[in-house]
Amino acid sequence: MRPARALRGGLLLLAVVLMLFPAVWMLITSLKDIQDVYAATVFDFTPTLDNYRDVFVSTSAAGGASDLVTNFSNSVIITALATLLATLIGVPAAWGFSRFDLKGAKDQLFFILSTRFMPPVVVVIPLFVMYRWAGLYDTRTGLVLLYTAFNLPFTIWMMKGFVDEIPGEYEDALMMDGYSRLQAFRQGSLPLLVPGILATAVFSMIFTWNEFTFAVFLTGSTARTVPPAIAGLLGGQSTPWGLVAAAAMVFALPVLAFGFLVRKHLVAGMTFGAVRR
Amino acid sequence: MSAIDLDAVSKAFGDTQAVDDLSLHVEDGAFFVLLGPSGAGKTTTLRLIAGLETPDEGSVSFDGQPAQGAAPSARDLAMVFQSYALYPKQTARENIASPLRARRIDADTADSRIREVASLLHIDHLLDRQPQQLSGGEQQRVALGRALVREPRAFLMDEPLTNLDVKLRVEMRAELTRLHRTLGATFLYVTNDQAEAMSMADQVAVIDHGRLQQVGTPADIYDRPANRFVATFIGAQRMNLVDCTLEDGVLRGETGWQVPAPPTAPAGSGRFQLGVRPEDMSLTAEHGDATLAGTVYAVEPLGDRCLVDVQVGDDLVRVKAAPDADPALDSAVRLAVDVDRVHLFDHDSGLAVRDQEHAPVTT
Numbered sequence: 001m002r003p004a005r006a007l008r009g010g011l012l013l014l015a016v017v018l019m020l021f022p023a024v025w026m027l028i029t030s031l032k033d034i035q036d037v038y039a040a041t042v043f044d045f046t047p048t049l050d051n052y053r054d055v056f057v058s059t060s061a062a063g064g065a066s067d068l069v070t071n072f073s074n075s076v077i078i079t080a081l082a083t084l085l086a087t088l089i090g091v092p093a094a095w096g097f098s099r100f101d102l103k104g105a106k107d108q109l110f111f112i113l114s115t116r117f118m119p120p121v122v123v124v125i126p127l128f129v130m131y132r133w134a135g136l137y138d139t140r141t142g143l144v145l146l147y148t149a150f151n152l153p154f155t156i157w158m159m160k161g162f163v164d165e166i167p168g169e170y171e172d173a174l175m176m177d178g179y180s181r182l183q184a185f186r187q188g189s190l191p192l193l194v195p196g197i198l199a200t201a202v203f204s205m206i207f208t209w210n211e212f213t214f215a216v217f218l219t220g221s222t223a224r225t226v227p228p229a230i231a232g233l234l235g236g237q238s239t240p241w242g243l244v245a246a247a248a249m250v251f252a253l254p255v256l257a258f259g260f261l262v263r264k265h266l267v268a269g270m271t272f273g274a275v276r277r
Numbered sequence: 278m279s280a281i282d283l284d285a286v287s288k289a290f291g292d293t294q295a296v297d298d299l300s301l302h303v304e305d306g307a308f309f310v311l312l313g314p315s316g317a318g319k320t321t322t323l324r325l326i327a328g329l330e331t332p333d334e335g336s337v338s339f340d341g342q343p344a345q346g347a348a349p350s351a352r353d354l355a356m357v358f359q360s361y362a363l364y365p366k367q368t369a370r371e372n373i374a375s376p377l378r379a380r381r382i383d384a385d386t387a388d389s390r391i392r393e394v395a396s397l398l399h400i401d402h403l404l405d406r407q408p409q410q411l412s413g414g415e416q417q418r419v420a421l422g423r424a425l426v427r428e429p430r431a432f433l434m435d436e437p438l439t440n441l442d443v444k445l446r447v448e449m450r451a452e453l454t455r456l457h458r459t460l461g462a463t464f465l466y467v468t469n470d471q472a473e474a475m476s477m478a479d480q481v482a483v484i485d486h487g488r489l490q491q492v493g494t495p496a497d498i499y500d501r502p503a504n505r506f507v508a509t510f511i512g513a514q515r516m517n518l519v520d521c522t523l524e525d526g527v528l529r530g531e532t533g534w535q536v537p538a539p540p541t542a543p544a545g546s547g548r549f550q551l552g553v554r555p556e557d558m559s560l561t562a563e564h565g566d567a568t569l570a571g572t573v574y575a576v577e578p579l580g581d582r583c584l585v586d587v588q589v590g591d592d593l594v595r596v597k598a599a600p601d602a603d604p605a606l607d608s609a610v611r612l613a614v615d616v617d618r619v620h621l622f623d624h625d626s627g628l629a630v631r632d633q634e635h636a637p638v639t640t
């Protein structure tokens with residue numbers, strides 16, 4: 001009994017260490033000044049919050065907000081808009097595919113999904129040329145459009161699954177009661193779809209927030225989001241590892257916090273099919 | 278209040294022909310029952326009338342006005358769904374109030390309507406519960422309530438009493454027929470229970486495989502079934518069918534029995550099936566005209582009567598006997614047939630040859 005429990009505890013500890021090691025390493029590095037980063041010891045250092053200050057405040061003589069602040073606000077705005085738009089367009093589309101007998105619905109759905117078959121690096125060069133031409137290069141609008149289009153297939157497919165699970169007869173009954181088709185959707189299905197919509201939106205959000213390839217090719221300085229910006233810190237003569245680590249920590253935080261807050265809905269959304277109809 | 282007409286309506290789902298060239302005329306104010314076995318296309322027919330499905334061919338009209346393209350909400354019908362379709366996040370009261378809310382009926386009027394309907398259906402005490410807190414029969418009554426709370430031009434009811442216990446079902450049948458008389462509204466009522474159809478309907482339409490088999494009053498359908506399907510589907514006890522040949526005005530069975538042909542039988546000869554309901558035969562000791570000989574296969578006492586299965590050649594013939602009749606198993610008995618109440622069906626087509634006025638519909 002005892003040894004078994006000890007063994008289990010030991011294994012769990014090992015798993016925790018293995019999984020958290022990169023995060024902890026980042027956290028520790030973000031608290032070190034540059035000498036300590038290059039020092040031979042790992043834990044023997046004086047913690048400092050200078051790196052976190054440098055994430056937000058410019059180190060130049062003039063002071064003011066740092067470039068990373070711009071990157072962060074770009075990331076937040078672009079992610080929020082792209083997720084919102086993909087959800088606003090994708091949910092009604094999924095409802096349409098689920099409820100109506102559309103000619104060639106299967107082919108359309110396959111086509112929609114097929115837009116995701118191409119790896120970003122393959123399409124990014126032609127996109128770059130098109131964006132230059134259309135004046136969308138290095139604009140937030142450009143990235144919002146792109147990410148919305150990229151999130152849509154996923155949103156439509158996932159939401160179609162959720163709509164399929166809800167009997168269409170709720171909407172039928174509401175129409176018999178005297179409501180229009182759209183009112184019937186709003187009253188009959190939408191309330192039951194909320195967990196599914198949240199779950200889908202979280203996935204869109206995580207994808208958009210983390211996206212790197214398009215962002216690095218299609219933005220310069222104005223609309224640059226955080227992932228390419230952090231990568232950009234690495235290139236110079238000396239890499240400010242402390243700053244990189246601090247920026248990464250700040251970058252990871254919103255997604256973690258959001259995921260934690262909606263975790264109940266996420267689980268409810270993902271196990272939706274298991275509940276009785 | 279309104280008449281409903283279906284004109285050659287067809288609807289297929291993929292390879293399944295759910296409704297096939299169906300024409301019906303539902304009189305204004307009628308209690309019209311659609312009767313058929315599972316999968317006959319009853320629900321599909323109701324949904325076509327409601328506008329929830331679009332016919333592939335044919336048209337639906339109300340009072341002679343084609344309804345083509347009219348939204349379900351514009352048709353002014355109330356429907357009880359076979360699956361109830363109660364809104365899961367609303368209480369029974371809110372469910373019943375839904376049609377009134379959609380029409381912005383003021384709260385006081387709505388409240389008194391809901392109370393009336395709830396007491397009619399004995400669900401007053403359940404109004405604040407959500408559907409998942411109700412039993413199947415209670416849910417079904419809430420679904421009925423949602424339809425009855427309003428006075429539409431017609432009520433469409435899809436097997437609305439199936440989940441009730443016998444006592445409640447009989448009571449609700451009476452309430453519905455009473456309501457029909459007082460409201461004078463058109464009721465289109467779906468059931469697969471022939472007894473329910475016989476006891477409630479002004480007119481019954483029997484359908485099978487999406488096709489109309491026969492339409493008429495319950496008495497018409499019981500006394501003059503148009504074909505073998507209707508004959509065997511209607512009646513508490515299934516009608517007996519025995520192969521026979523007609524010759525010189527006499528029906529002859531394979532085991533040698535003879536029954537005089539009914540007056541409606543065609544001249545000439547041919548292969549037929551003799552149909553006799555269990556209540557139109559009796560056990561007898563005499564060797565009279567119109568008797569079949571056989572041996573007792575099974576006996577089922579039911580209190581007020583006794584059902585006896587008799588083996589006649591290869592066929593099992595069921596007869597309704599007096600409650601005290603208790604023939605021994607495997608004993609030889611004779612069955613006296615009430616010649617005035619026999620039915621004759623063409624052996625191959627299954628069409629009744631008894632009745633000339635009611636031209637039968639092909640199966």
Ligand SMILES: Nc1ncnc2c1ncn2[C@@H]1O[C@H](COP(=O)(O)OP(=O)(O)OP(=O)(O)O)[C@@H](O)[C@H]1O
Nearest residue numbers: 290293295313314315316317318319320321322469
């Ligand atoms: N949405 C649908 N998709 C495919 N097939 C369907 C659909 N609705 C009905 N059908 C088929 O059409 C036929 C008629 O179905 P319908 O529901 O009208 O029968 P029903 O008479 O109401 O039967 P029950 O008494 O069992 O309710 C059945 O064979 C059924 O499988």
Ligand SMILES: [Mg+2]
Nearest residue numbers: 319320321359
């Ligand atoms: Mg049905």
